[in-house]
Amino acid sequence: MIRGDSSDYELLDKWTKNFDCNGYKTCEIGVREGLGSKIIMDNVVNNYIHVGVDPYGNLEYQHYDNTGAYTCDYTDEMRDTMLKDFLPYRNQGKFTLCNMTDTQFMNDSEHRHSKFAFVHFDGPHMTKDVMTEAIWFANRSVNGTRFVFDDYTKYRMPMIAQVLSLYGFEVKDQGTNKCVMEKVK
Ligand SMILES: C[S@@+](CC[C@H](N)C(=O)[O-])C[C@H]1O[C@@H](n2cnc3c(N)ncnc32)[C@H](O)[C@@H]1O
Secondary structure (H helix, E strand, O other): OOOOOOOOHHHHHHHHOOOEOOOOEEEEEOOOOOHHHHHHHHHOEOOOOEEEEOOOOOOOEEOOOOOOEEOOOOOHHHHHHHHHHOHHHHHOOOEEEEOOOHHHHHHHOHHHHOOEEEEEEOOOOOHHHHHHHHHHHHOOEEEEEEEEEEOHHHOOHHHHHHHHHOOOEEEEEEOOOEEEEEEOO
């Protein structure tokens, strides 16, 4: 059973349904058990591959701007279950896991030379982390690229949206938990 830990998955469903990736990649930062990635992979069309980025390892880290550091349930056992659940997608070449942090991914990954059609931001929820990710992916976006931010009320989303407007992104939809932006120019 592939579960999620948030809400507004119907928003993710709506903005990925038959979304044409034009051969570019999709990505989810923060995979956990995999519901976000499953929705993306099941819905988009013409996707090169979906990249999940998650270190697992039950890391202790600061989750929000105003909290201390603590661990959750993001264990390596959870990763192994997710990998088993995603075996059909992996066998079809639709999914690859970058078992690393967002920072490692942005610095080291082979994917740094790629373009992305769709990104779900659901890893660290501190403003500085989401901002860094957003700019990194904005520099690897194309016309029509969609970004979905989970838990957007927990960080300084207006500031992130303002920076992304410089890259041609506009807010397209908002739920209680997720905010959708699209590159329109
Ligand atoms: C809120 S959960 C993701 C939920 C998932 N997207 C879903 O829809 O069910 C957050 C995930 O972010 C991962 N994470 C924590 N720090 C991270 C980092 N620096 N880079 C990438 N992922 C990170 C955690 O291991 C955890 O699996």
